Amino acid sequence: MTNVTRTSTSHYEVQKKRRAQFIEDWRNNQRTVIKLEDVEMHPTARGLVSGAYIGPDADKPTRTMDGAAHEIPPGITSSVHRHSWDAMMFCVAGSGWTEVDGTRINWGPGDCLHLPAWAWHRHGNESESIARYMSFSSEPFMEILGFAILEDAGDTAFSELPPRPPYSDGISGNDPYARRIRRLAAEQGARRSGRLHTSWDELEFLQTPRGTRTTFLLDRATGYQASGITMAMFEIGPGRAQSMHRHPGEAWLYVVEGTGHSFLGTEPDQGENHPWKKGDLIIVDHFLWHQHINDDPDNTAKVVRIHMFDSVLETMRALCDPLVLFEEPPDHIRNAQAGDLSTIVWPEVRRPTWP
Ligand SMILES: [Fe+2]
Numbered sequence: 317m318t319n320v321t322r323t324s325t326s327h328y329e330v331q332k333k334r335r336a337q338f339i340e341d342w343r344n345n346q347r348t349v350i351k352l353e354d355v356e357m358h359p360t361a362r363g364l365v366s367g368a369y370i371g372p373d374a375d376k377p378t379r380t381m382d383g384a385a386h387e388i389p390p391g392i393t394s395s396v397h398r399h400s401w402d403a404m405m406f407c408v409a410g411s412g413w414t415e416v417d418g419t420r421i422n423w424g425p426g427d428c429l430h431l432p433a434w435a436w437h438r439h440g441n442e443s444e445s446i447a448r449y450m451s452f453s454s455e456p457f458m459e460i461l462g463f464a465i466l467e468d469a470g471d472t473a474f475s476e477l478p479p480r481p482p483y484s485d486g487i488s489g490n491d492p493y494a495r496r497i498r499r500l501a502a503e504q505g506a507r508r509s510g511r512l513h514t515s516w517d518e519l520e521f522l523q524t525p526r527g528t529r530t531t532f533l534l535d536r537a538t539g540y541q542a543s544g545i546t547m548a549m550f551e552i553g554p555g556r557a558q559s560m561h562r563h564p565g566e567a568w569l570y571v572v573e574g575t576g577h578s579f580l581g582t583e584p585d586q587g588e589n590h591p592w593k594k595g596d597l598i599i600v601d602h603f604l605w606h607q608h609i610n611d612d613p614d615n616t617a618k619v620v621r622i623h624m625f626d627s628v629l630e631t632m633r634a635l636c637d638p639l640v641l642f643e644e645p646p647d648h649i650r651n652a653q654a655g656d657l658s659t660i661v662w663p664e665v666r667r668p669t670w671p
């Protein structure tokens with residue numbers, strides 16, 4: 317360990333060079349669309365077959381979230397593990413189950429689940445066909461802070477596993493220490509009693525002025541206690557587009573159904589179109605203007621929107637104020653891009669299929 321620092325240049329120069337270099341290097345990590353066929357699936361020590369879409373395990377580093385696909389072969393039960401970050405599951409195919417701290421949740425295509433930080437969890441499949449789900453976690457952000465810890469306990473029974481990290485109950489008093497203990501105890505109590513599962517059958521889609529029909533999947537608005545990671549589903553009408561807007565990355569769209577393309581540009585009229593289809597992950601990066609267009613004149617496109625708005629993005633907005641971090645065109649332009657909403661024919665809502 318080094319205890320004495322000696323540099324010939326000042327703190328100011330070191331920092332200036334380091335900051336310029338960082339963003340220069342980071343630009344190599346910017347992505348557009350990650351295609352299903354480019355995601356290699358590998359058998360893992362957990363018993364699952366997994367493939368990383370984006371994040372450090374895919375050699376596509378990110379700052380806040382990662383994304384991966386997992387398959388549970390018939391008859392397989394995964395190892396049980398826990399970690400210091402939380403994760404969201406969006407189920408894509410088959411019928412599987414997930415146990416969270418010993419409580420079993422059965423799921424099917426279109427269901428979503430929350431795996432809270434430090435909750436022991438494992439997955440199983442008792443059917444005859446493969447079960448598949450996507451996972452989106454806050455691991456990269458926890459790794460940046462130095463708090464990323466993973467513990468795999470193999471096939472240990474839940475009854476023999478240690479509980480989540482203990483914490484002290486709130487105490488009375490108005491001193492800073494009592495206030496801190498009380499606040500953190502209340503916070504953990506709430507964090508540990510959030511919702512864990514939404515069934516596809518419970519979802520209600522509502523039309524928005526942006527030309528889409530949407531529903532929350534996993535969000536604080538629907539009773540979840542996540543680290544800020546959230547999922548919503550957008551359905552784009554046949555041949556229609558969501559209106560253009562921009563906000564900071566990382567915001568992703570997992571294509572559940574349909575074919576289309578996304579415009580990604582540094583200006584509303586300067587950018588490129590990137591085609592996508594079922595199973596792809598659209599990456600909206602670094603404050604680009606973007607618009608998602610459904611190229612199918614007969615069928616809707618369904619995408620799951622994933623981002624870390626409720627913690628990191630809100631923090632950035634607070635720190636950057638008065639910089640505007642979410643920009644939409646004026647209403648009359650937005651409405652023109654969304655088109656006449658009354659003429660969209662929305663189909664009956666059905667569970668997604670795979671492949
Ligand atoms: Fe996990």
Ligand SMILES: [Fe+2]
Nearest residue numbers: 561567600606
């Ligand atoms: Fe967006």
